[in-house]
Amino acid sequence: MSNDTSLQTPATGIASRNFVQRIPWRSVAIVVPFLAVFIALSIGSPAFLSFQNIGNVLDRQSGILIIAAASTLVLIAGGIDLSIGATYMFTAVICGTIIVKVGGVAGAGLGIAAGVLAGLLVGIANGLIITYLKINALIATLAMSFIILGATKLVSQFGKQGVGQIRVDVPEFRWLATTEPLGISLPTWIAFVILVILGVVLWRTTFGRYIYAAGGNAEAARLAGIRVNLVRISTFALAGLAAGIAGVLDLARTPSVPENDAIATTLTFTVLAGIVVGGTSILGGEGAVWRTVLGILFIAMLYNGFTLLRVDPLFQGIALGTIILVAVGFDAWSKYRRR
Numbered sequence: 076m077s078n079d080t081s082l083q084t085p086a087t088g089i090a091s092r093n094f095v096q097r098i099p100w101r102s103v104a105i106v107v108p109f110l111a112v113f114i115a116l117s118i119g120s121p122a123f124l125s126f127q128n129i130g131n132v133l134d135r136q137s138g139i140l141i142i143a144a145a146s147t148l149v150l151i152a153g154g155i156d157l158s159i160g161a162t163y164m165f166t167a168v169i170c171g172t173i174i175v176k177v178g179g180v181a182g183a184g185l186g187i188a189a190g191v192l193a194g195l196l197v198g199i200a201n202g203l204i205i206t207y208l209k210i211n212a213l214i215a216t217l218a219m220s221f222i223i224l225g226a227t228k229l230v231s232q233f234g235k236q237g238v239g240q241i242r243v244d245v246p247e248f249r250w251l252a253t254t255e256p257l258g259i260s261l262p263t264w265i266a267f268v269i270l271v272i273l274g275v276v277l278w279r280t281t282f283g284r285y286i287y288a289a290g291g292n293a294e295a296a297r298l299a300g301i302r303v304n305l306v307r308i309s310t311f312a313l314a315g316l317a318a319g320i321a322g323v324l325d326l327a328r329t330p331s332v333p334e335n336d337a338i339a340t341t342l343t344f345t346v347l348a349g350i351v352v353g354g355t356s357i358l359g360g361e362g363a364v365w366r367t368v369l370g371i372l373f374i375a376m377l378y379n380g381f382t383l384l385r386v387d388p389l390f391q392g393i394a395l396g397t398i399i400l401v402a403v404g405f406d407a408w409s410k411y412r413r414r
Contacts, residue, residue, distance in 0.1 A: 105353050105369045112376050120383040128379070130259060134328075136375045137266035138163070138321030140368060143346045144273045145317035147367045148310040150350060151277070153290035153359035154205065156311060158216040159318045159346060160339030161223035162197045166190040166322035168231045171243040171332040176233070183248040190326075191319040197223060198315020202308030220343075224336055231334055244330035251327035262324045269317070274364040286310060290359030348395060349374055352402045374398070 116123045142159055149156050170190030174182045201219055205212045231241060254261040277283040288296040289303045296303050326332060353370025355362030374395060381391050 102354065102363075102366065105366050105373065109369050109373045109376075112373065112380070116376060116380040116383070120380065122383055123380065126258075128383075130263070132372075132375055132379055133263045133266075134260040136371060137260070137262040138325045139342065139346060139349070139375075140266045140371050141269050141317045141321045141324075142314070142342070143349050143367050143371050144270050144364045145310075145314040146346055147350050147353075147355050147362050147364055148273065148277060148286055149307075149314050150355050150357065151290045151359060151362040152286045152307050152310045153293060154212040154307055154310065155347075155357075156198075156201060156216045156314050157213065157343055158197065158201060158220040158223060159314055160341070160343035161220040161227070162194050162315055162318040163322045163325075163342055164333050164339045165197065165223045165227045165230070166194045166319040167326040168227050168241070168332050168334065169193050170323050170326055171241045172230055172233050174243050174245060174248055175241055178245070180247045183245065186248065187251075187323050190323045191316065194319020194322065195312060195316040198312040198318070199308065201315065202311035205311070206304040206307055220339070224339060227334065231332065241332040241334075242330055243326060243332060249327055251324060262328070265320070265324065269320070270364060270368060273313075277364055282306070282309075287360060290361075292360070345374065346371075348399050352398055354402070 122128055142163065146156055146159060167190065170186040172186075173189050174186035176182070177185055197219070201216055204210055204219070205215045208215075251261060256264060277286060285296070285301050285306045288299070288301055289306045293303050349371035350362070350367050351357060351370070352373060353362070353366035353368070355367060377394055377398075378391055380386075381388065381394075
């Protein structure tokens with residue numbers, strides 16, 4: 076009997092370890108906290124679950140969700156983009172300046188097209204600088220953010236009429252923010268469509284598999300015939316395009332063009348925080364768009380909950396910093412367990 080037991084024990088231990096390793100810890104790490112906070116806020120504040128509050132949260136996060144989803148592809152491919160906040164503001168200023176100068180429907184159309192195109196061009200430039208000049212992505216995009224912020228201030232001088240910010244309170248453009256199909260804002264619908272497209276691209280297409288391969292083991296991907304540089308340039312281009320779309324959509328919501336550097340910095344780190352909290356590895360090769368969506372909404376829920384429960388805003392930063400540290404620590408722990 077004792078011999079049988081001794082023979083079964085190792086097998087049981089191996090089976091137990093295999094079961095633990097098969098658990099999708101990255102998904103659990105965001106889904107469980109998300110549901111816990113959602114339930115807690117639903118109980119703690121009756122206003123939280125109201126259609127108006129949920130709609131407002133989704134509407135205000137639509138631009139960030141678009142940028143974060145595209146930036147997830149950048150991180151999975153082994154890169155990082157610290158210029159997305161500056162690109163976001165740059166595209167908004169270009170869009171607003173053209174609308175003010177041209178005016179009418181033509182101005183709105185040209186402004187939207189120019190803003191989105193500017194974001195795409197910045198993303199392509201980032202990708203080319205990083206891949207062909209062999210500059211570290213962190214340094215390259217940080218430097219680009221300073222260049223873009225400077226260019227933003229130069230462009231804004233053409234759209235201003237006297238002192239102050241550019242005012243773009245024109246009906247031909249504002250309809251982007253005021254239209255509500257089925258009672259849900261148009262930016263929310265646009266964000267939903269883009270998130271679905273990027274999620275499917277990453278999950279079900281050959282290009283998506285190339286993104287994972289480029290971030291997981293670039294040298295092995297090259298030996299397998301994957302054009303790693305082109306894949307990474309494409310992800311940076313998508314991130315820039317997303318920043319352009321978000322900049323245009325958020326400009327339609329507010330009458331004044333954002334020109335504060337702090338806005339760009341805050342947006343960049345909010346996006347990166349949401350991606351990391353969602354379980355995308357900062358070292359590349361792992362991640363998912365749907366988890367990034369939960370990560371961004373998780374942070375948004377915390378801020379919204381603090382406001383509804385009238386918690387001191389000072390604790391918001393402390394809570395967010397703690398969450399990021401835990402998320403990065405969990406990423407390191409999960410990689411250690413697989414060794």
